[in-house]
Amino acid sequence: MDPDFLNAFTQPSTPDQFLTADVIAKGEKRKLIKPTSSNNPKLEELKLFLTEWINRTLKEEHIVIKSLEEDLYDGLVLHHLLENLGSLRLDVEKIALTEKKQRKKLSVILEVVAKCLQLEENQLKWSVESILAKDLLSTLHLLVAIAKHFEPTLALPPNVQVETITIEVTSVGLKTSNAVEYITENKENIEAQSKDDAFDELFSCDPDKLDAVKKFSDGVILLLLIGQLEGYFLNLRNFFLTPASTMEMLHNVNLALELLAEGGLLNFPVNSEDIVNGDPKAIMRILYCLYSKYRTKEA
Template sequence: MATPSPQPPQTNGKTTPKLFETIGTFGRKKKIREAEAAQGIVQEGKQAIDGNEQHPVFDTSPESFVLADGEERSMIEPGMINNYDYQELRKILINWINDELSDHRIIVKDLTEDLYDGQILGKLVEKLSGQQLAVVEVTQNEDFQRAKLKMVLETANRLLGLDGQRVRWTDKGIHNKNTVEIIHLLVALIRFYRAPIRLPPNVQISILIIQKLQGTLHKRVQTESLTEAYDELSKRAEPRDAFDMIFDHTPEKVHSIKQSVAHFINMHLSRLNIESSPPDDIDPHSFSDGLNIVFLIGMLEGYFVPLGNIYTTASVDPIAEAVGTKETAFKSHNYMESSPHHKLHNVNVALELLEDAGINLRNKVRAEDIVNADLKATLRVLFMIFSKYKNVRY
């Protein structure tokens, strides 16, 4: 007699799930979890590659800062963290650094976390300046990090020609991960070395400053400008004038201007035994250290520029210098190959002398452009001198 097949037990009219069905359910759930995890990894990787991470909002409230009396702290106002222009500027700066340091296989993802110790900043300054910095490569010691960062910033400030009053960053601020100070430094490097990128113009950020006075925390908000009005190549945008139109659209007139200006300059500087340019052309490198401009304006205005005010390696007759005989004093003058800092100082002296003579070029010419031998900027300066003094004869 055949044995009947066993029937599955009944529970409240429902059939108990079979084992393979239960395993199948677990398998589907596992696949869903794996897919979600994979999607998260892909999204995280995409954000890292795009370099468009959002700066984290501060978890610590200002009231929880531990400050000594008179001490102050600053932070980006939380409401400004996701500001579009600010985030776009951060993204552009990150991409620029990664492009500059691609040969070193360095990838920056966050300005604050990656630059605060001076390691990557040092590599960036070396790449831009072409100078090797005498600093240790890698260090985890905080004191060594601070010492290295200080040396990197001192080098950067010297290359940029900045003194203490005009510097908007400190080794303490950057090491404490002050994003605004880091951005100020990077923007200054971009402007000075004329990086071929466009910065978003007029980016401003609100800074919340907390100060402790007599045991009480005081708050204030100030607006910080991170960029100004720039056109391409990080050059300050100014209204265009007739010189811009001639230089950009009529090259034949530019050649004629070069000839006239070169003849004028050589005629005057030859009295100091100085050859500044070819007879019919302008070589901007001859003026990049500012010396020829300083000597030219001194000749035209009829005064002697003390050599102590500029960087030279002059061999000067002290008697001739004392009586102000320019022809004799400069006769044996030999120029040195100045550092960018020395060149920048000389050019700024020249622009100040021109301003005293009634030629104000501060809104049209940057000293950095002259140092970098930019033809248009150099020719503009020389043409303005020529226009004012072309009828001067000796």
């Protein structure tokens, strides 16, 4: 069992630490932020950013929060936030003093959020119970989703990830599993998607002019280009200068991909068969890796 998990039951509790086993029902699962991530600078940056965003948004209503999970669990701040951002009128009491009323209020609020964001139940990363239990992970996911929907230009801190542990109480004891979870979008994935979109646009505009990239499909020109740019000589015994079969072409392409990966130029998976089959998009992405590194260097 993870030692961090065991330590959490003996150390003083904080909002970011685990719940004790006696509050997790048998068969229930809880996903929580591990203590090892509680002092993550990026996580702290996101928490501060969201806190200041809420305070700025609700300034005219004289609402000031200090702790996301402690100040949002009863639904009051979420109620004001949604009314302010989305001009929504929620048919619930402004102040819910009992747990029963808070649960009912949160249920209405989160149902409205799901409808606004057009999310199915299985897509939700929060629940009435998790928000009511002051779960930081769920609260962050909820606020990020609301911010992205109602203020899409808001510059949320990117690449915020945390280590999580999922706890399940079974008939034989506690079952745990660890994972890394992104709370805000991975900027590298976004940039990769943007490149994909750019390539799609390029090919739809004038696909005929891109037939020339198929000359790289046997790997020969690609290997020579890599050697020239990276400044080393490729022994002719290591590849086929005039490949006569698909197998020899695959050998050349695989060697080229290995060289790119070793040089830190390839940061996404590539199917060598796509290159050999002359897939223009696959070839262009490989060439773009080289272009990105050497475009600023003098000829």
